[in-house]
Amino acid sequence: MSVPQFFPWQVEVAQQWLGQRERFAHAWLVHGLAGIGKREFVVAAAAALLCEAPVQGLACGQCLACGWLEKGNHPDLKRIRPEALALEEGAEQEDDEAHEGDAAPAPAEGTSSSKRAPSKDIRVEQIRNLTPWFNRSTYRDGYRVVLLYPAERLTPISGNTLLKVLEEPPPSTIFLLVADAPDRLLPTLLSRCRRLPLATPSPASAQAWLAGQHVSNGADWLASAGGAPVWAKKMAEGQSHPCPEWLSGFVKMLAKGQVTNNGQLADTLAKELPTMWLDLFQRFLIDLTLSVHGQTPRYFPVLQPTLAALSARLAPERVSDLAEWLNQQRWVAGHALNGKLFAHAVLLRITSVCQITAAAPVNSSVRR
Ligand SMILES: [Zn+2]
Numbered sequence: 001m002s003v004p005q006f007f008p009w010q011v012e013v014a015q016q017w018l019g020q021r022e023r024f025a026h027a028w029l030v031h032g033l034a035g036i037g038k039r040e041f042v043v044a045a046a047a048a049l050l051c052e053a054p055v056q057g058l059a060c061g062q063c064l065a066c067g068w069l070e071k072g073n074h075p076d077l078k079r080i081r082p083e084a085l086a087l088e089e090g091a092e093q094e095d096d097e098a099h100e101g102d103a104a105p106a107p108a109e110g111t112s113s114s115k116r117a118p119s120k121d122i123r124v125e126q127i128r129n130l131t132p133w134f135n136r137s138t139y140r141d142g143y144r145v146v147l148l149y150p151a152e153r154l155t156p157i158s159g160n161t162l163l164k165v166l167e168e169p170p171p172s173t174i175f176l177l178v179a180d181a182p183d184r185l186l187p188t189l190l191s192r193c194r195r196l197p198l199a200t201p202s203p204a205s206a207q208a209w210l211a212g213q214h215v216s217n218g219a220d221w222l223a224s225a226g227g228a229p230v231w232a233k234k235m236a237e238g239q240s241h242p243c244p245e246w247l248s249g250f251v252k253m254l255a256k257g258q259v260t261n262n263g264q265l266a267d268t269l270a271k272e273l274p275t276m277w278l279d280l281f282q283r284f285l286i287d288l289t290l291s292v293h294g295q296t297p298r299y300f301p302v303l304q305p306t307l308a309a310l311s312a313r314l315a316p317e318r319v320s321d322l323a324e325w326l327n328q329q330r331w332v333a334g335h336a337l338n339g340k341l342f343a344h345a346v347l348l349r350i351t352s353v354c355q356i357t358a359a360a361p362v363n364s365s366v367r368r
Contacts (some may be wrong), residue, residue: 001070002062003051006108007037007230008209009201011058014041017196018048018057025194027166027175029151032198035231039149041198042176046077046145050173061244065142072185076138079128080148084118084179122148127165134170142172149178151185152334154339159186166192184334200227202217217242224299226283227349231295243300247280251303254354255310260346269347278326281346285323292316311353322353 004015010326030038047059047069059066068074112323130146139145148154154162163186177193179185189226201209203222206229210218215236224242241248246268269277287297291307292314300307311319329346 002073003059003069004040004047006038006058007201008301009205009229010037010041010044010198013198014045014048015057018045018054021049023058024174026173027167027177027193028196029179029181029182029185029190029193030196030198031179033200033226033228035225035228035234036198036200037230038178038180038198040230042147042149042178042355045176046074046147049143049145050074050076052140052142062238065140077145078130078133078143078144078174080122080130080146081150082118082120082122082153084120085149087118095339120153120186121155122153122158124155124161127158130165134173135186135202138172144170144273146173147178151177151179151189152181152187154189156186157233159189163189163192166261169365199335201229203227206232219304220302223301224283226299241302243302244280248300248306250308251284251310254351255306257313257355262344262351266340266347269343269348272309274339274342277343278329278333282323282326285326288314289316289319289323292319295312314354319354325349 008203030042032038037162044059046084047066048054048057050065050069051059052065053060059069059071065074069077079091080091081095120152134144148162164208166189169175182190187279203219206222206227207218210222210232213233215221215233218232220242221232221236222229225235235242239245246265250265283299284303287299287307290297291304293316297304297307326346326349329342332342
Protein backbone atom coordinates (compact mmCIF):
# COMPACT_ATOMS: atom_id res chain seq x y z
CA MET A 1 0.00 0.00 0.00
CA SER A 2 1.08 3.54 -0.61
CA VAL A 3 -0.48 6.89 0.16
CA PRO A 4 -3.42 7.61 -2.23
CA GLN A 5 -2.27 9.32 -5.43
CA PHE A 6 -3.97 11.43 -8.10
CA PHE A 7 -4.24 10.06 -11.63
CA PRO A 8 -1.77 11.69 -14.04
CA TRP A 9 -4.51 13.79 -15.70
CA GLN A 10 -5.58 15.15 -12.30
CA VAL A 11 -2.26 16.30 -10.87
CA GLU A 12 -2.18 19.78 -12.39
CA VAL A 13 -5.75 20.72 -11.49
CA ALA A 14 -5.28 19.23 -8.01
CA GLN A 15 -2.17 21.31 -7.36
CA GLN A 16 -3.87 24.51 -8.49
CA TRP A 17 -6.93 23.76 -6.40
CA LEU A 18 -5.05 22.71 -3.26
CA GLY A 19 -2.73 25.69 -3.68
CA GLN A 20 -5.47 28.05 -2.44
CA ARG A 21 -5.42 26.34 0.94
CA GLU A 22 -5.56 29.48 3.11
CA ARG A 23 -8.95 30.35 1.68
CA PHE A 24 -10.16 26.83 1.09
CA ALA A 25 -13.95 26.42 1.09
CA HIS A 26 -15.36 24.05 3.70
CA ALA A 27 -17.59 22.15 1.26
CA TRP A 28 -16.80 21.14 -2.30
CA LEU A 29 -18.80 19.30 -4.89
CA VAL A 30 -16.47 17.42 -7.23
CA HIS A 31 -18.35 16.47 -10.38
CA GLY A 32 -17.79 15.22 -13.91
CA LEU A 33 -18.38 12.28 -16.24
CA ALA A 34 -18.74 8.84 -14.61
CA GLY A 35 -15.55 6.79 -14.72
CA ILE A 36 -12.92 9.55 -14.90
CA GLY A 37 -11.62 8.94 -11.37
CA LYS A 38 -13.52 11.44 -9.22
CA ARG A 39 -13.58 9.14 -6.20
CA GLU A 40 -9.83 8.55 -6.42
CA PHE A 41 -9.45 12.31 -6.79
CA VAL A 42 -11.16 13.10 -3.47
CA VAL A 43 -9.32 10.28 -1.69
CA ALA A 44 -5.99 11.68 -2.89
CA ALA A 45 -7.20 15.18 -2.00
CA ALA A 46 -8.00 14.04 1.54
CA ALA A 47 -4.47 12.64 1.80
CA ALA A 48 -3.00 15.95 0.59
CA LEU A 49 -5.14 17.92 3.07
CA LEU A 50 -4.23 15.68 6.02
CA CYS A 51 -0.51 15.36 5.18
CA GLU A 52 1.72 17.29 7.61
CA ALA A 53 4.42 18.16 5.10
CA PRO A 54 2.84 18.35 1.61
CA VAL A 55 5.21 18.44 -1.35
CA GLN A 56 3.97 20.85 -4.04
CA GLY A 57 0.52 20.57 -2.51
CA LEU A 58 0.44 16.75 -2.61
CA ALA A 59 0.78 14.15 0.15
CA CYS A 60 4.44 13.52 1.02
CA GLY A 61 4.11 9.80 1.76
CA GLN A 62 6.60 10.12 4.65
CA CYS A 63 4.91 11.80 7.61
CA LEU A 64 2.85 10.26 10.42
CA ALA A 65 -0.45 11.29 8.78
CA CYS A 66 0.59 9.68 5.49
CA GLY A 67 1.45 6.52 7.42
CA TRP A 68 -2.09 6.42 8.84
CA LEU A 69 -3.54 7.10 5.38
CA GLU A 70 -1.53 4.24 3.89
CA LYS A 71 -3.07 1.89 6.42
CA GLY A 72 -6.49 3.43 5.69
CA ASN A 73 -7.23 4.52 9.25
CA HIS A 74 -6.56 8.24 9.68
CA PRO A 75 -8.69 9.33 12.66
CA ASP A 76 -9.55 12.68 11.03
CA LEU A 77 -10.95 11.11 7.86
CA LYS A 78 -14.45 9.70 7.39
CA ARG A 79 -16.03 8.18 4.30
CA ILE A 80 -19.79 8.47 3.98
CA ARG A 81 -21.05 6.11 1.29
CA PRO A 82 -23.91 3.64 0.95
CA GLU A 83 -23.29 0.50 2.96
CA ALA A 84 -23.52 -1.66 -0.18
CA LEU A 85 -20.76 0.40 -1.78
CA ALA A 86 -18.61 0.27 1.36
CA LEU A 87 -18.76 -3.53 1.29
CA GLU A 88 -17.92 -3.49 -2.43
CA GLU A 89 -14.90 -1.34 -1.62
CA GLY A 90 -13.74 -3.92 0.89
CA ALA A 91 -14.67 -2.10 4.09
CA GLU A 92 -16.05 -3.90 7.07
CA GLN A 93 -19.13 -2.26 8.52
CA GLU A 94 -16.94 0.16 10.38
CA ASP A 95 -17.89 3.69 9.36
CA ASP A 96 -21.48 2.98 10.20
CA GLU A 97 -23.56 3.25 13.34
CA ALA A 98 -22.40 -0.19 14.48
CA HIS A 99 -19.07 1.43 15.29
CA GLU A 100 -20.48 4.47 17.04
CA GLY A 101 -22.26 2.46 19.71
CA ASP A 102 -22.89 5.45 21.97
CA ALA A 103 -24.70 7.44 19.31
CA ALA A 104 -26.57 4.65 17.60
CA PRO A 105 -30.30 4.40 18.13
CA ALA A 106 -31.65 0.92 18.89
CA PRO A 107 -32.99 -0.91 15.83
CA ALA A 108 -36.51 0.35 15.26
CA GLU A 109 -38.02 -2.94 14.17
CA GLY A 110 -38.00 -6.25 15.95
CA THR A 111 -35.59 -7.70 13.40
CA SER A 112 -31.86 -7.54 13.94
CA SER A 113 -30.35 -4.64 11.99
CA SER A 114 -27.41 -6.83 10.94
CA LYS A 115 -29.76 -9.08 8.94
CA ARG A 116 -31.10 -6.43 6.58
CA ALA A 117 -29.70 -6.07 3.07
CA PRO A 118 -26.90 -3.49 2.83
CA SER A 119 -28.39 -0.09 2.00
CA LYS A 120 -27.84 1.48 -1.40
CA ASP A 121 -28.58 4.92 0.02
CA ILE A 122 -26.68 7.22 2.33
CA ARG A 123 -28.77 6.95 5.45
CA VAL A 124 -29.53 9.78 7.84
CA GLU A 125 -27.83 7.93 10.72
CA GLN A 126 -24.56 8.10 8.85
CA ILE A 127 -24.75 11.91 8.88
CA ARG A 128 -26.05 12.14 12.45
CA ASN A 129 -23.34 9.83 13.76
CA LEU A 130 -20.71 12.34 12.70
CA THR A 131 -21.70 14.78 15.48
CA PRO A 132 -19.54 13.28 18.30
CA TRP A 133 -16.62 13.19 15.89
CA PHE A 134 -17.13 16.88 15.00
CA ASN A 135 -17.05 17.70 18.70
CA ARG A 136 -13.65 16.11 19.27
CA SER A 137 -10.60 18.14 18.42
CA THR A 138 -8.57 17.02 15.44
CA TYR A 139 -5.25 15.24 15.77
CA ARG A 140 -2.24 17.55 15.76
CA ASP A 141 -4.46 20.58 14.97
CA GLY A 142 -4.99 19.66 11.33
CA TYR A 143 -8.03 19.39 9.16
CA ARG A 144 -10.85 16.93 9.48
CA VAL A 145 -12.07 15.58 6.10
CA VAL A 146 -15.41 14.02 5.20
CA LEU A 147 -15.65 12.22 1.85
CA LEU A 148 -19.21 11.68 0.70
CA TYR A 149 -20.04 9.69 -2.46
CA PRO A 150 -22.05 9.34 -4.53
CA ALA A 151 -24.00 12.41 -3.43
CA GLU A 152 -26.91 11.29 -5.63
CA ARG A 153 -27.48 8.54 -3.06
CA LEU A 154 -28.41 11.02 -0.31
CA THR A 155 -32.07 10.55 0.57
CA PRO A 156 -34.23 13.68 1.05
CA ILE A 157 -33.84 13.23 4.83
CA SER A 158 -30.09 12.58 4.86
CA GLY A 159 -29.62 15.41 2.33
CA ASN A 160 -31.47 17.85 4.58
CA THR A 161 -29.53 16.70 7.63
CA LEU A 162 -26.28 17.28 5.77
CA LEU A 163 -27.56 20.69 4.69
CA LYS A 164 -28.04 21.67 8.34
CA VAL A 165 -24.46 20.62 9.09
CA LEU A 166 -23.15 22.66 6.18
CA GLU A 167 -25.12 25.71 7.28
CA GLU A 168 -23.16 25.76 10.52
CA PRO A 169 -19.98 23.97 9.56
CA PRO A 170 -17.87 22.39 12.29
CA PRO A 171 -14.41 23.96 12.71
CA SER A 172 -11.43 22.83 10.56
CA THR A 173 -13.68 20.46 8.64
CA ILE A 174 -13.71 20.01 4.88
CA PHE A 175 -16.48 18.17 3.07
CA LEU A 176 -15.71 16.68 -0.34
CA LEU A 177 -18.86 15.50 -2.10
CA VAL A 178 -18.75 13.57 -5.37
CA ALA A 179 -21.46 13.44 -8.04
CA ASP A 180 -21.79 12.43 -11.69
CA ALA A 181 -24.92 14.54 -12.13
CA PRO A 182 -25.15 17.58 -9.79
CA ASP A 183 -28.55 18.51 -11.25
CA ARG A 184 -30.03 15.55 -9.36
CA LEU A 185 -29.03 17.02 -5.98
CA LEU A 186 -31.06 19.28 -3.71
CA PRO A 187 -30.59 22.88 -4.95
CA THR A 188 -30.20 24.07 -1.35
CA LEU A 189 -27.38 21.59 -0.85
CA LEU A 190 -25.73 22.70 -4.09
CA SER A 191 -25.87 26.30 -2.94
CA ARG A 192 -23.79 25.37 0.14
CA CYS A 193 -20.95 23.82 -1.90
CA ARG A 194 -18.28 25.29 -4.13
CA ARG A 195 -18.08 23.37 -7.36
CA LEU A 196 -15.01 21.72 -8.75
CA PRO A 197 -15.77 20.31 -12.20
CA LEU A 198 -13.29 17.66 -13.33
CA ALA A 199 -12.68 17.46 -17.08
CA THR A 200 -12.56 14.23 -19.05
CA PRO A 201 -8.87 13.58 -19.88
CA SER A 202 -7.72 13.89 -23.47
CA PRO A 203 -7.83 10.63 -25.47
CA ALA A 204 -4.03 10.71 -25.73
CA SER A 205 -3.43 10.88 -21.99
CA ALA A 206 -6.22 8.39 -21.27
CA GLN A 207 -4.78 5.91 -23.76
CA ALA A 208 -1.25 6.37 -22.44
CA TRP A 209 -2.50 5.60 -18.96
CA LEU A 210 -4.43 2.52 -20.14
CA ALA A 211 -1.30 1.24 -21.90
CA GLY A 212 0.59 1.67 -18.63
CA GLN A 213 -2.12 -0.40 -16.94
CA HIS A 214 -1.54 -3.23 -19.47
CA VAL A 215 -4.88 -2.73 -21.23
CA SER A 216 -4.48 -3.67 -24.89
CA ASN A 217 -6.72 -2.10 -27.56
CA GLY A 218 -7.08 0.88 -25.24
CA ALA A 219 -8.75 3.01 -27.94
CA ASP A 220 -11.66 0.55 -28.33
CA TRP A 221 -12.17 0.23 -24.58
CA LEU A 222 -11.98 4.00 -24.19
CA ALA A 223 -14.54 4.51 -26.99
CA SER A 224 -16.96 2.12 -25.37
CA ALA A 225 -16.50 3.86 -21.99
CA GLY A 226 -17.30 7.23 -23.57
CA GLY A 227 -13.74 8.48 -22.99
CA ALA A 228 -13.66 7.65 -19.27
CA PRO A 229 -10.36 5.82 -18.61
CA VAL A 230 -11.07 4.40 -15.16
CA TRP A 231 -14.29 2.90 -16.40
CA ALA A 232 -12.50 1.61 -19.53
CA LYS A 233 -9.98 -0.21 -17.35
CA LYS A 234 -12.70 -1.69 -15.19
CA MET A 235 -14.51 -2.94 -18.29
CA ALA A 236 -11.31 -4.41 -19.72
CA GLU A 237 -10.81 -6.34 -16.48
CA GLY A 238 -14.37 -7.58 -16.27
CA GLN A 239 -15.38 -8.49 -19.81
CA SER A 240 -13.73 -9.93 -22.89
CA HIS A 241 -14.89 -7.41 -25.53
CA PRO A 242 -15.20 -3.60 -25.50
CA CYS A 243 -18.84 -4.07 -26.43
CA PRO A 244 -20.44 -6.42 -23.86
CA GLU A 245 -21.34 -9.74 -25.45
CA TRP A 246 -24.96 -9.50 -24.41
CA LEU A 247 -25.23 -6.18 -26.25
CA SER A 248 -23.44 -7.27 -29.44
CA GLY A 249 -25.51 -10.48 -29.48
CA PHE A 250 -28.71 -8.50 -29.05
CA VAL A 251 -27.82 -6.00 -31.80
CA LYS A 252 -26.86 -8.83 -34.17
CA MET A 253 -30.24 -10.49 -33.67
CA LEU A 254 -31.99 -7.17 -34.26
CA ALA A 255 -29.98 -6.68 -37.46
CA LYS A 256 -30.99 -10.10 -38.73
CA GLY A 257 -34.62 -9.39 -37.89
CA GLN A 258 -34.68 -12.49 -35.68
CA VAL A 259 -37.13 -12.83 -32.84
CA THR A 260 -35.04 -12.18 -29.75
CA ASN A 261 -35.27 -14.06 -26.48
CA ASN A 262 -35.76 -11.06 -24.24
CA GLY A 263 -36.50 -13.15 -21.15
CA GLN A 264 -33.00 -14.56 -20.94
CA LEU A 265 -31.40 -11.18 -21.55
CA ALA A 266 -33.67 -9.52 -18.98
CA ASP A 267 -32.39 -12.06 -16.42
CA THR A 268 -28.80 -11.14 -17.26
CA LEU A 269 -29.49 -7.39 -17.02
CA ALA A 270 -31.45 -7.70 -13.79
CA LYS A 271 -28.21 -8.75 -12.08
CA GLU A 272 -26.59 -5.40 -12.91
CA LEU A 273 -27.40 -1.83 -11.94
CA PRO A 274 -30.16 -0.50 -14.25
CA THR A 275 -28.24 2.76 -14.73
CA MET A 276 -25.23 0.82 -16.04
CA TRP A 277 -26.99 -1.16 -18.74
CA LEU A 278 -29.34 1.69 -19.64
CA ASP A 279 -26.25 3.77 -20.28
CA LEU A 280 -24.99 1.11 -22.70
CA PHE A 281 -28.33 1.08 -24.54
CA GLN A 282 -28.17 4.87 -24.80
CA ARG A 283 -24.70 4.59 -26.33
CA PHE A 284 -25.98 1.95 -28.73
CA LEU A 285 -28.78 4.37 -29.73
CA ILE A 286 -26.30 7.19 -30.31
CA ASP A 287 -24.29 4.86 -32.55
CA LEU A 288 -27.45 3.73 -34.33
CA THR A 289 -28.46 7.36 -34.91
CA LEU A 290 -25.04 8.10 -36.38
CA SER A 291 -25.29 4.98 -38.52
CA VAL A 292 -28.78 5.89 -39.82
CA HIS A 293 -27.21 9.14 -41.01
CA GLY A 294 -24.32 7.34 -42.67
CA GLN A 295 -21.71 8.20 -40.02
CA THR A 296 -19.32 5.95 -38.11
CA PRO A 297 -20.24 4.79 -34.60
CA ARG A 298 -18.69 6.66 -31.70
CA TYR A 299 -18.89 4.16 -28.84
CA PHE A 300 -18.83 0.73 -30.49
CA PRO A 301 -16.70 0.88 -33.64
CA VAL A 302 -16.62 -2.94 -33.60
CA LEU A 303 -20.37 -3.00 -34.28
CA GLN A 304 -20.16 -0.89 -37.45
CA PRO A 305 -21.21 -3.56 -40.01
CA THR A 306 -24.05 -4.78 -37.78
CA LEU A 307 -25.29 -1.24 -37.16
CA ALA A 308 -25.15 -0.51 -40.89
CA ALA A 309 -27.28 -3.57 -41.65
CA LEU A 310 -29.78 -2.63 -38.95
CA SER A 311 -30.00 1.04 -39.85
CA ALA A 312 -30.71 0.23 -43.50
CA ARG A 313 -34.12 -1.01 -42.37
CA LEU A 314 -34.96 1.83 -39.99
CA ALA A 315 -36.57 5.23 -40.49
CA PRO A 316 -34.48 7.98 -38.83
CA GLU A 317 -37.49 9.46 -36.99
CA ARG A 318 -38.25 6.12 -35.33
CA VAL A 319 -34.66 5.92 -34.13
CA SER A 320 -34.76 9.45 -32.70
CA ASP A 321 -38.08 8.74 -30.96
CA LEU A 322 -36.56 5.65 -29.39
CA ALA A 323 -33.46 7.59 -28.28
CA GLU A 324 -35.67 10.18 -26.63
CA TRP A 325 -37.72 7.51 -24.89
CA LEU A 326 -34.54 5.90 -23.54
CA ASN A 327 -33.34 9.26 -22.17
CA GLN A 328 -36.60 9.58 -20.28
CA GLN A 329 -35.97 6.18 -18.66
CA ARG A 330 -32.93 7.49 -16.77
CA TRP A 331 -35.07 8.67 -13.91
CA VAL A 332 -36.89 5.32 -13.82
CA ALA A 333 -33.54 3.49 -13.82
CA GLY A 334 -32.51 5.18 -10.57
CA HIS A 335 -35.80 4.27 -8.90
CA ALA A 336 -36.75 0.95 -10.51
CA LEU A 337 -38.34 -1.28 -7.90
CA ASN A 338 -38.15 -4.38 -10.06
CA GLY A 339 -35.00 -4.51 -12.20
CA LYS A 340 -36.23 -7.43 -14.27
CA LEU A 341 -39.57 -5.84 -15.18
CA PHE A 342 -37.78 -2.63 -16.09
CA ALA A 343 -35.31 -4.56 -18.27
CA HIS A 344 -38.21 -6.29 -19.99
CA ALA A 345 -39.92 -2.98 -20.72
CA VAL A 346 -36.77 -1.48 -22.23
CA LEU A 347 -35.99 -4.57 -24.33
CA LEU A 348 -39.56 -4.75 -25.58
CA ARG A 349 -39.49 -1.11 -26.67
CA ILE A 350 -36.18 -1.46 -28.52
CA THR A 351 -37.21 -4.74 -30.13
CA SER A 352 -40.56 -3.43 -31.32
CA VAL A 353 -39.01 -0.35 -32.89
CA CYS A 354 -36.09 -2.15 -34.50
CA GLN A 355 -38.12 -4.98 -35.96
CA ILE A 356 -40.45 -2.72 -37.88
CA THR A 357 -38.96 -1.80 -41.22
CA ALA A 358 -38.87 1.69 -42.67
CA ALA A 359 -40.90 0.70 -45.69
CA ALA A 360 -43.81 -1.63 -45.02
CA PRO A 361 -42.99 -5.05 -46.52
CA VAL A 362 -44.41 -5.27 -50.01
CA ASN A 363 -46.12 -8.58 -50.72
CA SER A 364 -44.64 -9.00 -54.18
CA SER A 365 -41.12 -9.11 -52.78
CA VAL A 366 -41.85 -12.02 -50.47
CA ARG A 367 -40.22 -15.19 -51.66
CA ARG A 368 -40.98 -18.61 -50.28
ZN1 LIG B 1 2.66 13.37 4.48
